[in-house]
Amino acid sequence: MSSVAAKAAPPTAAPATAKGKRHLTDKQKGERKLAYMLCAPAVIAMLLVTAYPVLYALWLSLRRSDLRFPDASEFVGLTNYITVLTSSTWWSVLGATTLITVVSVAIELVLGMALALVMHRIIFARGPVRAAILIPYGIITVVAALSWQYMFTPENGFLPFGISQSALLADTAGQYIAIIATEVWKTTPFMALLLLAGLAIVPDELHEAAKVDGATAIQRFFRITLPLMKPAILVALLFRTLDAFRLFDSAFVLTNGDFRTVSILGYDQLITRLNLGLGSAVSVLIFLCVLIIAALFVKGFGTAAPGAGDDR
Amino acid sequence: MRRVFRLIALAAATAGIAACGSDGASGPPTLNLYTFTAGSGGAFEAAVKDCNEKAGGRYRIVIQDLPPNADDQREQLARRLAAKDASIDIAALDVIFTGEFAEAKWIVPFPEAQAEEVRRGTIASTVETGTYQDQLYAAPFTSNTQLLWYRKDRVDSPPKTWDEMFQQARELGGANGVIEIQGAQAEGYVVWFNALIQSAGGRILSSPTKVDLPDGPTRAALQVMQTASKRPFADPSQPTQAEDEGRIAFETGGPSFMVNYPFIYPSAEENAPDVFKNIGAARFPSVSASEPSAPPLGGLNLAVGAYSKNREESFEAAMCIREPRNQLLATELGGLPPTQESLFDDEVVRKAYPGFADLMLESIKAAGPRPATPAYSDLSLGIQETLHPPSSVSQSDASTLRETLQDALDGKGLL
CATH class of the missing domain: 3.40.190.10 (Periplasmic binding protein-like II)
Incomplete structure (x- = not known):
């Protein structure tokens, strides 16, 4: 947030280093004030729509709170968290979610890179090809998941050979395959789009020079393209991992809520059971998991992380 | 700017008036x-x-x-x-x-x-x-209520119990040995379980806050679920089939038995006249021959x-x-x-x-109504989570189910 505020300040104050802050001219002070005022509505809106619900969920998670027993509300401390963390359901669902996240993001990265290279290098029909690749991402997830569900159902499925006869969605292993396939199909274009942006910043001169030195295409890809794209890959992986971890809609539609991700587990407590305390505890834990994932990514990629220094 | 505020104020006032009017x-x-x-x-x-x-x-x-x-x-x-x-x-x-x-x-x-x-x-x-x-x-x-729908052209007299039905279905074999039940993870699955346990002479709750599930009837009901999930009785997509999917499968002409609500009757008349000609209706089968069945309500x-x-x-x-x-x-x-x-x-x-x-x-x-309890949805979710899919049901689920459901009634435990 603070970087946004800093960028909003006009760049005319060129040597605005940390030290220079103490010697602001009146004009600079006025501009800074204006900048804060311009930011204020957005900050207030963000606080209202994100901070308040997050804090309210935190408060609810420390209470016994059930919509059906409004009179029985009371403060229970960490009881809800203990219930969730000692439940084998939570750990098995967390494991399943992690597996889906890792596998689908890995497949998406490889396929997405291939598609990005195609979109980047293509000479003829560039527009149509790029548009075609992006179509799956433009389809509403629930609609896409419903089509996949039809495809996997024996009575009306349209998969060839014996595949459709095995009722993929009826057993756990099949559900993994179906959900991962749906996710990959749907979000690979997004991955490809982010990677395409990364490809665009790799200067052609480097490739030319390496070519002159006798580097093969594969060497050039791994030695030049990949290292220079690191920040873009990080962003793509981070976005997709966070999205995949919070997976709800496609799994819910494909299996009618039978296969559970952490988000569906939270939904069951909150919406089906109306147990706000327990459900909020699950939500807060999901939030913590997401924070941990984000922190690991930023740490793991070190200085390549955007905002960590020389990301230009 | 001022004009915008005035417009907003006007809009709010009109909305207020409209709300009062209704x-x-x-x-x-x-x-x-x-x-x-x-x-x-x-x-x-x-x-x-x-x-x-x-x-x-x-x-x-x-x-x-x-x-x-x-x-x-x-x-x-x-x-x-x-x-x-x-x-x-x-x-x-x-x-x-x-x-x-x-x-x-x-x-x-x-x-x-x-x-x-x-x-x-x-x-x-x-x-x-x-x-x-x-x-x-x-x-x-x-x-x-649910009835047992069967094919008159394949079955001479409708079965009185699940075991009789399994016997007849086994003799028919193959695609004709399929028995359509509500196997999808949804309320319909709980309906089925409740009917089975009551037909076996037991019940899920003894009071709105206390689990009953006596051992004998519970095991008998679980046994029926286990058998129904095996070939040839189970439809390949049994774990994802609710009432309507079962109807569609029955209308294809393969299955010889189905437990379902009467909406399937006019539907078959319209969609599958050949099947419709041969549909027979009988009472929901019981679990033990000595106990009358408690059909779903x-x-x-x-x-x-x-x-x-x-x-x-x-x-x-x-x-x-x-x-x-x-x-x-x-x-x-x-x-x-x-x-x-x-x-x-x-x-x-x-x-x-x-x-x-x-x-x-x-x-x-x-009919045997489903248990009346303020925590019904917890109970239903607990049954679905413990006993679904049908192929995973085992006799040891009897004790797991008792614990899970008591926790659910007490508002404890994650489901």
Whole structure:
């Protein structure tokens, strides 16, 4: 947030280093004030729509709170968290979610890179090809998941050979395959789009020079393209991992809520059971998991992380 | 800038005026009836039209549509009522919601005089579904029950028990050995389990807060579930099939048996005439030969919202909607069985269930309602999580189920 505020300040104050802050001219002070005022509505809106619900969920998670027993509300401390963390359901669902996240993001990265290279290098029909690749991402997830569900159902499925006869969605292993396939199909274009942006910043001169030195295409890809794209890959992986971890809609539609991700587990407590305390505890834990994932990514990629220094 | 503010102020003022207009003191009060209408063939619209005419200007009922699926209906109603929504005057509740809604004080009991009138001539099992702690909270409008549907061309006499059915299905073998049940992880699966355990002489709860599940009957019910998930009895997509998917599969002509609601009968007539010719109906099979079966019981009850501003008129309107003539309309238009016992002799009901109207009545009267508890949805979720898919059921689930469900009733534990 603070970087946004800093960028909003006009760049005319060129040597605005940390030290220079103490010697602001009146004009600079006025501009800074204006900048804060311009930011204020957005900050207030963000606080209202994100901070308040997050804090309210935190408060609810420390209470016994059930919509059906409004009179029985009371403060229970960490009881809800203990219930969730000692439940084998939570750990098995967390494991399943992690597996889906890792596998689908890995497949998406490889396929997405291939598609990005195609979109980047293509000479003829560039527009149509790029548009075609992006179509799956433009389809509403629930609609896409419903089509996949039809495809996997024996009575009306349209998969060839014996595949459709095995009722993929009826057993756990099949559900993994179906959900991962749906996710990959749907979000690979997004991955490809982010990677395409990364490809665009790799200067052609480097490739030319390496070519002159006798580097093969594969060497050039791994030695030049990949290292220079690191920040873009990080962003793509981070976005997709966070999205995949919070997976709800496609799994819910494909299996009618039978296969559970952490988000569906939270939904069951909150919406089906109306147990706000327990459900909020699950939500807060999901939030913590997401924070941990984000922190690991930023740490793991070190200085390549955007905002960590020389990301230009 | 100022002009924009003025516009906003104007818009807000108009909205305020409009909001006042809808519940102004003059004119008859508008009563909102929250109900599903899809697939009912216009039965609710017809009943509302009838009552609005009979009301003679004392009230006017307006239908607010709910989703067709019971779980979704509950979600919408519960969310509104938890927020004390005064717009819910009358709600059509699935039979399983009474305990939860009554305990949460979202609905109010019928005044004794009207409750007495509801009980008169109404099938006892359906009254029980609308009763919580000896008070009538929801007046039965329509009922429903599952029958055993079988192929007359393949089966000489319909099976009385599940074991007999497995025997006959095994002899038929292959695609004809399939028995369609509701195997999808949904309320229908709980319906099946509840019918099995009651047919085995047990029950899920001994009181709204206490799990019963006696060992013998529980194991017998689990045994039936285990067998039904094996070949040739199980449809390949059994774990994802609810009532309608089962109907579609039965209409393909493969399966020889199905437990399901009577909506499949007119559907088969329309979609699969060859199958329709050979459909036979029998009572839901029992688990042990010595114990009569306890068929599943469905249906819709009318309750009055606790935050309604027109309580008196709402009770009056609910009583009107469930008048015998409107129950017959629901049967004629939507195929939904009445709750008034004498109506089963009526020509309309005889025509809707050709040859099996008496069987329907017998099934509804003998039905084993699902347990009445304020924590019903926890209970249902607990059963689904422990026992789904059918192929994973084992005898050791009996004790797991007891623990999980007791935790669920106590509001403890993650489900």
